[in-house]
Amino acid sequence: MQDENTKVKILSAAQEILAKDGLDAVSFGAVARRIGHSKQAVLYWYPNKHALLNAMFLPWLSAEADAAEAAVSEATKNDDAIATFVRAVAVFHLKDLNRFRMMYLLPQTIGGKSKSGPKVVPGDSVHQITNRLYSALANRLSGEAGAARKKAVAIHSAVLGLVLLFGLAEAVEDPIKHTETDLIDALIGSLTAVGA
Incomplete structure (x- = not known):
C-alpha cells in the first residue's frame, strides 16, 4: 500500500467523483470503491477529509x-x-x-x-x-x-x-x-x- 501510484490514483478518483457528482459524493468509501482498494487504504494516505482536500x-x-x-x-x-x-x-x-x-x-x-x-x-x-x-x-x-x-x-x-x-x-x-x-x-x- 506504500505505493506512490496509489496516492495519485486516490486524488484522481476524488477529483473525478467531485467533477461528476459534486462535493457531497466525495467520501473515503466512494474513493476506495473507485480505485478498488479498501477504505483503510485511502485513509493510510489521507487520514482525514481535510488532508484529502488539501491535496x-x-x-x-x-x-x-x-x-x-x-x-x-x-x-x-x-x-x-x-x-x-x-x-x-x-x-x-x-x-x-x-x-x-x-x-x-x-x-x-x-x-x-x-x-x-x-x-x-x-x-x-x-x-x-x-x-x-x-x-x-x-x-x-x-x-x-x-x-x-x-x-x-x-x-x-x-x-x-x-x-x-x-x-x-x-x-x-x-x-x-x-x-x-x-x-x-x-x-x-x-x-x-x-x-x-
Whole structure:
C-alpha cells in the first residue's frame, strides 16, 4: 500500500467523483470503491477529509496561476494583459464549477474560525501560489509596483465574483440571461479603456 501510484490514483478518483457528482459524493468509501482498494487504504494516505482536500486544492490553485501566467505572457499593454488574464481565469473556473466551489467556497466553510480546528490549506503554500498568480498580471501593468499589485488582486476578485454568479445560478437552477462570453466581455470592458 506504500505505493506512490496509489496516492495519485486516490486524488484522481476524488477529483473525478467531485467533477461528476459534486462535493457531497466525495467520501473515503466512494474513493476506495473507485480505485478498488479498501477504505483503510485511502485513509493510510489521507487520514482525514481535510488532508484529502488539501491535496486537491494546491494543484488546482497552481493550475489557475499557470493559466494566468500563460495568458499574459505575450501581453505588452495594460488592456491586453487585463483582457487575457480575465478571460483565462474565468474560462479556467467556468469549465469546472465544482472545482471552483472546492477552491474558493469550501475553505471558507470548513473549520470556521476555530484556531484549533483543521485548516484546509497551509498558508505559506497558498501565499506562494497566489503571489505568482497576482504577479503574472501586476508585472504587465504600468505604474508603481504596489498599485499594480492591488489592481491585480482587485481584478482577480472581480473575475471570481463573475464565476460565483454563474455557480450560484447553476446551483439554484436559475439561468442567467447573458452568456458567459457576454459577461466576460462586459467585465473586461469595465476594467479597460475598451469600456471607457
